[in-house]
Amino acid sequence: MRNKVIQGKTIKKWEENYPLMRKIVSIDEVFWTNSKYEKFADAIKKISLSKKDVEEAAERLNRFAPYIAKVFPETQKNHGIIESPIVPIPNMQSKIEETYKQDILGQLLLKCDSHLAISGSIKARGGIYEVLKHAEDLAIENNMLTEKDDYSILDSDEFRKFFSQYSIAVGSTGNLGLSIGIMSAQLGFKVYVHMSADAKQWKKDLLRSKGVTVVEYESDYSKAVEEGRKQAEADPNMYFVDDENLTNLFLGYAVAASRLKRQLEEINVVVDEDHPLFVYLPCGVGGGPGGVSFGLKLVFKDNVHCFFAEPTHSPCMVIGLMTGLHNKVSVQDFGIDNITDADGLAVGRASGFVGKTLENLISGSYTVQDEQLYILLSMLSDSENIQLEPSALAGVYGPIQLFRDEAGQKYIESHNLKDKINNVSHIAWATGGSMVPKNVMEAYIEKGKELSTTLI
Structure with a gap:
């Protein structure tokens, strides 16, 4: 296997060029720091997207807020803005330190995208936004809507009949499909979600209950995307939500x-040169964590340090970033099976768009074993009474890796953070979990408890 040629080099040669590759191929946990990381002012010059693009997206979501509040009553308290809380988790921080015998300097917080309204995951951000933008484009092009209208008028038979002439398709491991499916069906679109083998049954069942057509594959995420794209290419009235080339x-x-x-200002969390922010984001193909990281760098610039988190069996982003090959290689090329219980992260080939956009802005990436996800899941439920799905715990593992891995310590030193490390705020981005059925969640928690007795 080590003599297999990938992009002109054998795996053995790749391992010689990138010593960390040997551990990655062996499915061992790694913590990688990005040698191409640059100051924000330099890195942003190489990126075509800007702060103005993000502001326009925020304005679009504000225009849709009256409609969202009307059709999804759970969003009314936030006036149709889909946003999640951020909470300190001091009990979990203490439990981690005790269990892993590792001090976590600074304070640990959880960004609860697991509890976002409508689809219960981070995909309620990008996925729902993409559908709303497409709906707005269609309605404006057909003279049915202007940006000055009250968008709650979209909740009508007239608009549902209009949108029913069009279809939306997406390939997904689960959570993106939920957000696209639920939002598209609500507007009146015909929806096709192409689901990979990793997708959980309850997610497929929920989509079907909303009137979504779910197409299942025995293969992985890449196949689901490929088939969804083919379907859309054959139908001029079908829009394909592409999680690999994904500006919207x-x-x-x-x-x-x-x-x-x-939110941080409201809870008196300071982010500045003396109070750095470290953010750990579970990563599949890269759209969610990539977009959030881009936004964070626009807001906090050099005072925020973003790390992607991946399962040891699906390390597509760390391989893509480390080698600079991005979407030109898959984990399967290196003999890695891409089989993980972290279904939202079960992606074998990273987004080239995200990798290239962030290659000078991302601080690093690390991998985590599935077993650790279950242990942390159970621990968080016990210590904070917060329930997440396995993939969402990948972010919680970040501070452990940062402080115990030699590469993490070198990162802190090389960025002159050693004297400030007690002032750090660590945010683990919890990407999903609130819609997991009770019996499934109970099984997750029990599995975590069992694993903690044998592995720690």
């Missing part, structure tokens, strides 16, 4: 950053 999705996610800034 990306901008929907990026809106989170300015809202987070306000």
Whole structure:
């Protein structure tokens, strides 16, 4: 296997060029820091997207807020703005330190995208935004809507009949499909969600209950995307939501950053040169964590340090970033199976768009074993009474890796953070979990408890 040629080099040669590759191929946990990381002022010059693009996305979501509040009553208290709380988790921080015998300097917070309204995951940001933008474009092009209208008029038979002439398709491991499916069906679109083998049954069942056509595959995420794209290419009235080349999705996610800034101010969390912010984001193909990271860098610039988190069996982003090959390689090329219980992260090939956009802005990436996700899931439920799905715990593992791995310590030193490390705020971005059925969640928690007795 080590003599297999990938992009002109054998795996053995890749391992010689990138010593961390040997551990990655062996499915061991790694913590990688980005040698191409640059100051924000330099990195942003190479990126075509801007703060103005993110502001326009935020304005679009504000226009749709009256409609969202009308059709999804759970959003009324936030006036149709889909946003999640951020909460300190001191009991969990203490439990981590005790269990892993590792001090976590600074304070640990949880950004609860797991509890976003409508679809219960981070995909309620980018996925829903993309559908709303497409609906707005269609309605304006057909002279049915202007930006000055009250968008609650979209909740009508007239608009549902109009949108029913069009279809939306997406390939998904689960959560993106939920957000696209629920929002599209609500507007009146015909919806097709192409689901990979990793997708949980309850997610497929929920989509079907909303009138969504779910197409299942025995293969992984890439196949689901490929088939969804083919279907859309054959139908001029079908729009394909592309999670690999995803400017609109990306901008929907990026809106989170300015809202987070306000939330941190409300709970007296300071972010400045002397009070750095470290953010750990579970990563599949890269759209969600990429968009959020881009937004965070626009807001906090060099005072925020973003790390992607991936399962050891699906390390597509760390391989893409480390080698600079991005979407030109898959984890399967290196003999890695891409089989993980973290279904939202079960992606074998990273988004080239995200990798290239962030290659000078992302601080690093790390991998985590599935077993650790279950252990942390159970621990968080016990210590804070917060329930997440396994993939969402990948972010919680970040501070453990940062402080115990030599590469993490070097990152702190090389960025002159050693004297400020007690002032750090760590945000684990919890990407999903609130819609997991009770019996499924109970099984997750029990599995975590069992694993903690044998692995720790």
